[in-house]
Every structure is written in structure tokens, then in C-alpha cells.
Amino acid sequence: xxxxxxxxxxIVHTWTGILAGMALxxxxxxxxxxxFKEPLARWAxxxxxxxxxxxxxxxxxxxxxxxxxxxxxxxxRVNLRPSEQVxxxxxxxxxxxxxxxxxxxxxxxxxxxxxxxxxxxVDEAHPSRLAExxxxxxxxxxxxxxxxxxxxxxxxxxxxxxxxxxxxxxxxLPSLVKDFFALRVGNNLKRxxxxxxxxVGVVSLPFHLVMAVTAAVFAFHDGIYFVQDKMIHxxxxxxxxxxxxxxxxxxxxxxxxxxxxTELVARVEALSPTFEPTMLQYVQVTGPRAAVRVxxxxxxxxxxxxxxxxxxVDPYSGRVVSTDYLPGxxxxxxxxxxxxxxxxxxxxxxxxxxxVYFLLGLLGAWLFYSGNLLWIETRRRKASRRGQGEIPAQRxxxxxxxxxxxxxxxxxxxxISLTIVAAKWLHGHVADLxxxxxxxxxxxxxxxxxxxxxxxxxxxxxxxxxxxxxxxVAIPLTTLLAWxxxxxxxxxxxxxxxxxxxxxxxxxxLGFACLARATSRRVYEGPTDSxxxxxxxxxxxxxxxxxxxxxxxxx
Amino acid sequence: xxxxxxxNTNVALGLGLVVAGAASLYLASPHQRWLAAPLxxxxxxxxxxxxxxxxxxxxxxxxxxxxxxxTFVASLMLLLVLLPYVGxxxxxxxxxx
Numbered sequence: 274x275x276x277x278x279x280x281x282x283x284i285v286h287t288w289t290g291i292l293a294g295m296a297l298x299x300x301x302x303x304x305x306x307x308x309f310k311e312p313l314a315r316w317a318x319x320x321x322x323x324x325x326x327x328x329x330x331x332x333x334x335x336x337x338x339x340x341x342x343x344x345x346x347x348x349x350r351v352n353l354r355p356s357e358q359v360x361x362x363x364x365x366x367x368x369x370x371x372x373x374x375x376x377x378x379x380x381x382x383x384x385x386x387x388x389x390x391x392x393x394x395v396d397e398a399h400p401s402r403l404a405e406x407x408x409x410x411x412x413x414x415x416x417x418x419x420x421x422x423x424x425x426x427x428x429x430x431x432x433x434x435x436x437x438x439x440x441x442x443x444x445x446l447p448s449l450v451k452d453f454f455a456l457r458v459g460n461n462l463k464r465x466x467x468x469x470x471x472x473v474g475v476v477s478l479p480f481h482l483v484m485a486v487t488a489a490v491f492a493f494h495d496g497i498y499f500v501q502d503k504m505i506h507x508x509x510x511x512x513x514x515x516x517x518x519x520x521x522x523x524x525x526x527x528x529x530x531x532x533x534x535t536e537l538v539a540r541v542e543a544l545s546p547t548f549e550p551t552m553l554q555y556v557q558v559t560g561p562r563a564a565v566r567v568x569x570x571x572x573x574x575x576x577x578x579x580x581x582x583x584x585x586v587d588p589y590s591g592r593v594v595s596t597d598y599l600p601g602x603x604x605x606x607x608x609x610x611x612x613x614x615x616x617x618x619x620x621x622x623x624x625x626x627x628x629v630y631f632l633l634g635l636l637g638a639w640l641f642y643s644g645n646l647l648w649i650e651t652r653r654r655k656a657s658r659r660g661q662g663e664i665p666a667q668r669x670x671x672x673x674x675x676x677x678x679x680x681x682x683x684x685x686x687x688x689i690s691l692t693i694v695a696a697k698w699l700h701g702h703v704a705d706l707x708x709x710x711x712x713x714x715x716x717x718x719x720x721x722x723x724x725x726x727x728x729x730x731x732x733x734x735x736x737x738x739x740x741x742x743x744x745x746v747a748i749p750l751t752t753l754l755a756w757x758x759x760x761x762x763x764x765x766x767x768x769x770x771x772x773x774x775x776x777x778x779x780x781x782x783l784g785f786a787c788l789a790r791a792t793s794r795r796v797y798e799g800p801t802d803s804x805x806x807x808x809x810x811x812x813x814x815x816x817x818x819x820x821x822x823x824x825x826x827x828x
Numbered sequence: 829x830x831x832x833x834x835x836n837t838n839v840a841l842g843l844g845l846v847v848a849g850a851a852s853l854y855l856a857s858p859h860q861r862w863l864a865a866p867l868x869x870x871x872x873x874x875x876x877x878x879x880x881x882x883x884x885x886x887x888x889x890x891x892x893x894x895x896x897x898x899t900f901v902a903s904l905m906l907l908l909v910l911l912p913y914v915g916x917x918x919x920x921x922x923x924x925x
Binding site: 452453454455456457458459465468469472473476477479480572573574575601608612615616619621622623625626629630632633636 | 835839843854857859860861887890891892894895896898899901902903905906908909910911912913915916919920923
């Protein structure tokens with residue numbers, strides 16, 4: 274009976290893995306990079322053309338901007354800390370009314386500055402959307418748009434992922450303790466891939482369970498809110514939150530009467546001395562429910578959102594309206610709720626936790642890749658141990674799975690590296706760089722899949738790994754070229770975060786090169802009775818060892 | 829607090845303790861591949877337990893207890909995955925020689 278139950282769960286684990294594995298590879302690889310979204314955005318941002326207006330002058334700039342551009346009153350940001358990608362003191366976005374509410378890639382971006390005569394000047398800006406694009410790939414498993422359909426697909430994938438985790442653990446239960454820490458490297462490749470897969474899956478199970486649950490909740494949150502609204506709030510959910518977040522008032526207010534940003538920041542700092550404000554988000558400031566969210570970080574606390582946390586302040590009275598999302602000042606229920614966000618985004622523990630999430634994310638991608646390798650190895654048709662008889666032809670489904678795994682997984686890696694490199698090479702040369710980022714990614718991605726099916730998984734794995742190494746090393750090389758030859762029109766930021774991107778890419782490129790070499794050895798020198806070999810065996814002679822390779826030159 | 833000299837020291841201490849604790853745990857396992865033979869299980873596991881209890885305490889001197897525990901658990905998960913992989917890599921290197 275027990276073995277029958279395990280057999281059923283093994284089938285569930287296999288099928289959920291096959292259906293969701295490659296999409297999850299993309300989600301985890303892109304997600305690992307998203308752990309360093311801000312450094313990547315800084316790396317991809319060209320140097321600022323103008324200097325930031327002093328913070329002391331921001332109040333005047335806000336008031337005059339809102340007079341000239343009342344549409345900015347819906348949501349306007351005042352940045353407190355300049356960096357490579359934060360170059361304007363006052364900025365806002367206008368979202369396309371036809372676009373999905375979560376689609377930030379289609380928003381138009383405006384910045385307000387003061388010209389030499391002291392007049393307010395508003396320009397449409399085109400900040401790099403590279404980091405956002407990679408985040409979108411992460412959020413919707415490689416699909417192009419963060420819309421309702423993509424999120425629903427992501428939700429289904431996340432649910433399958435949760436099912437795969439639970440079924441995988443049940444399959445492993447009989448040998449869980451005995452095989453803990455086992456990674457048996459040897460001639461039994463199936464055992465090796467099984468151990469390699471299980472070590473990651475078992476030990477980092479809590480991480481993966483959190484990711485599966487939170488990803489499903491994020492994907493279905495609109496539906497969850499809808500049900501909550503009907504079942505709990507009697508259809509008045511948004512009104513209930515508005516009433517709590519800001520006092521109601523009668524007449525629209527004059528933004529000139531708002532307290533200056535320095536004063537608003539001081540109110541929050543007085544409340545929480547360890548909180549470091551980074552940005553003020555003015556929401557509906559000319560309306561009766563005017564509010565300012567003072568965003569920032571607290572290194573001692575977890576942050577309730579990916580970009581940090583905030584205190585809600587009334588900009589006219591300076592009264593702190595809410596600390597529900599202020600790191601370090603949340604009550605127990607809010608801390609519990611925020612923990613799910615923090616555990617998904619890794620917004621706690623500073624840089625060490627970011628690195629841990631980056632590596633756990635890469636290992637997560639490896640979990641799905643190794644799952645497919647294991648599936649293929651399990652279905653391998655082996656030659657006779659004595660080398661007698663024909664080398665068996667491999668099953669068609671394993672060959673197709675090898676091509677799909679290599680094409681999708683390595684295609685997404687190559688696509689991401691290519692689109693990162695393009696941030697510097699194409700800047701100033703194309704009208705819509707954001708669109709080009711997408712074109713390049715998908716061209717590379719689908720090109721790699723096509724290549725894998727045309728050339729076969731074995732050859733394509735070597736080709737695409739070398740390509741991944743070349744495209745990834747192009748990231749730091751581009752920076753080096755920009756530094757050596759400023760006339761190229763590119764840039765080489767020298768602060769720690771962008772240089773960290775270059776250094777990490779260099780390490781990644783070395784890793785891909787090592788994998789390419791190892792895969793090349795396997796493909797051209799390894800046993801021939803596998804989809805991972807391109808050697809065409811000579812007719813076997815009775816008693817002879819496995820046939821030598823005859824086709825290396827064609828690789 | 830992280831970012832301050834004292835906070836950074838405590839974070840480094842917390843990381844050092846979790847690395848040492850995870851390594852002790854791994855080296856006491858019959859599946860470890862770093863040493864010719866595993867460390868004596870009971871003493872090594874006792875040392876690992878002490879180190880792994882001390883680690884979140886060190887983290888908590890730089891941050892609140894909830895993020896300290898999260899940082900500890902995430903680091904421990906990562907290390908417990910990486911250590912067998914390093915062992916596997918050592919086996920592969922030895923076989924090649």
C-alpha cells in the first residue's frame with residue numbers, strides 16, 4: 274500500500290515538474306537577478322544630464338509643477354537620495370489607461386527641474402526599464418506582459434510548483450533521513466542527478482514553500498481581494514481602507530500650504546530614528562484625501578514591500594496617519610503579514626540576505642533544470658555493459674525534452690544577458706529602448722529554442738552555454754570599453770553597486786564557461802548511449818569496449 | 829545596526845557561526861565527502877547545535893529578532909545545500925587526478 278501511494282505521488286511530482294519546471298526556471302533565474310534590481314537599474318542608467326534641485330527648494334518646485342501640470346497630483350514622487358538611476362528631485366508617471374494596472378513598462382515618465390532662469394521645466398524622461406523588464410519576466414514566468422492572463426498562468430504554475438514540492442517530499446520520506454546530505458558522484462548518473470536534485474529540494478524546502486505560496490497569492494491577489502470584498506467588506510473594501518488611511522475633508526486643498534519635504538521627513542525620523550527615508554510619494558495632494566508616503570528602509574527591520582516600507586503622513590498638518598507599513602513600527606499582525614512579503618523579496622538582513630536570496634534563486638533554477646535532467650536520465654536506453662550488441666536509439670520524448678530544456682532554460686539565460694548588454698549599446702540609438710529590450714530577449718529566447726530543436730539538445734547545450742558565457746562576459750566588457758573609450762557614448766559607473774553588477778556577471782560568465790567545457794566533454798567524449806552524446810558509435814565488436822567517437826569534427 | 833561598525837561585526841559573527849555550525853553538521857554526516865571519515869557524530873552535532881543557536885543571537889544584536897531568525901534560516905538553507913555540492917566537486921576532482 275505504501276509503495277502504491279509513493280508511486281502515485283511520484284507520478285504527480287513528475288507531471289507537475291514537467292508542466293511547470295521550465296517556466297519556473299525562468300522565474301527563478303530572473304528572480305535571482307531581481308534580488309539586485311536596484312544595482313542593475315543603476316548599472317543601466319546613463320549619467321544624469323542635470324543636477325538635482327536642492328531638497329530645500331523642492332517644496333517650491335512641487336507647488337509650481339502641480340500648478341502647471343495638475344495631472345501630476347495623482348501621484349508624484351520626491352526623491353531624497355540621488356543615485357545613478359535617481360537623477361530628478363521631482364518625477365511622476367502617467368499610466369496608459371488601456372494598460373493593465375500592474376503594467377509599469379508602458380507608463381510615461383516625467384521629471385520636473387528648474388532651468389537657468391529659475392523657471393520650472395518639465396520633460397518626458399526615458400529611464401532604463403531593464404531591471405523592470407527582468408522583474409516582469411520573473412513575475413510572469415517569462416511571458417511578455419504583466420497582465421491578468423499572464424498572472425493567472427503564473428498562479429497556475431505556482432500551484433503546480435506547490436504540488437510538486439509536497440509530492441516530492443512524500444516520495445522522499447522513506448529515505449529522507451538516510452540520504453540527507455548525500456550527493457553521490459560516480460558512474461551511476463541517475464543516482465547523481467537524483468541526489469543533486471534532492472539536496473536542493475529537501476534542504477531549501479522552506480524557501481520554496483514560501484515562494485510557491487506567496488507567488489500563488491500574488492498571482493491571484495485580485496481575485497482574493499474580490500472575494501474578500503464580497504464576503505467580508507460587503508462590497509465596500511476600498512472605502513473602508515480610504516477612511517482609515519486619511520481623514521475625510523471637504524474642499525480640495527492648495528499644495529502651497531503643504532509642509533516642506535524636509536519637515537515631513539523629520540516627522541517620520543522623529544518617530545523612528547533608525548528609519549532612513551529615500552522617497553516621498555505624494556498621493557492625491559490637491560484632493561480631500563491628500564497623503565504622503567514617506568518611503569525608506571530600516572536596516573534593523575524587515576521591509577513590508579520590495580522597495581522598502583513607508584509611514585503615511587498628512588502633508589498639510591504633518592500628522593503621521595499610519596505606521597502600518599513602517600519597518601520597525603508595525604504591530605504583530607502587520608509584522609506577520611509583512612513577513613510573507615519580506616520572505617519573498619528578501620527585504621531583511623541587508624546585503625548578506627540579498628546574496629543569500631540571489632544564490633538560493635540560482636539554486637532554485639538548478640532544481641528545475643536538474644529535475645528535467647533526471648527525467649531524461651531515468652528514461653535513458655543503455656547499451657549492454659559488456660559493449661555487446663547495438664547502441665540503442667534513445668526515446669524520442671527524451672530527445673525532445675532535452676532540446677526543450679536546453680532551449681528554454683539556456684535561451685532565457687542568453688536572452689537576459691543580451692538584453693542587459695543592450696542597455697548600454699543601444700542607448701541613444703533607438704527610439705524605444707524598452708521595446709528593444711523585449712525584442713532582443715524574445716528573439717534570443719525563441720532563437721535558442723529553435724536552435725536546440727534543430728541541432729539537438731546535446732550540441733545546442735554546448736553552443737548555448739558558450740553563448741551564455743560570451744553574452745554574460747560582454748556585460749563587464751561593455752563597461753570596460755565605455756571606460757576606455759568615452760567616445761562610444763556609453764558609461765562606466767564607478768560606484769560599488771554598478772561595479773558589483775559587472776563583477777557578478779564576470780563570475781557568472783566564468784561559471785557558464787566551466788559548464789560549457791564540462792558539457793562539451795560529456796557530449797563529445799562521454800558514453801554514446803544517451804541523448805547527451807553526439808558520437809555516432811561504430812558497429813560494436815563482440816567483447817570490445819564502447820565505440821570510439823567518429824563525429825567530433827561535426828560538433 | 830547593519831551599516832554601523834558594531835552592527836556589521838555582529839552580522840559577520842552571525843554568518844561565521846552559521847557557516848561553522850553548518851560545516852560541523854555536514855562533517856558529522858556519513859555522506860560527507862570533505863574528510864576521509866566523518867567527525868564523531870555526537871560531539872560534532874553538539875558543537876553544531878551550540879553554534880547554530882548562537883548565530884541568530886549574534887544577528888539579533890544587529891537587527892530585530894524576526895529578521896535575525898529569517899537571515900539565519902535563509903543562510904543555513906543555502907549552506908546546507910552548498911556544502912554537499914562542494915563535497916561532490918571534491919570527489920569529482922579526486923577522481924580526475
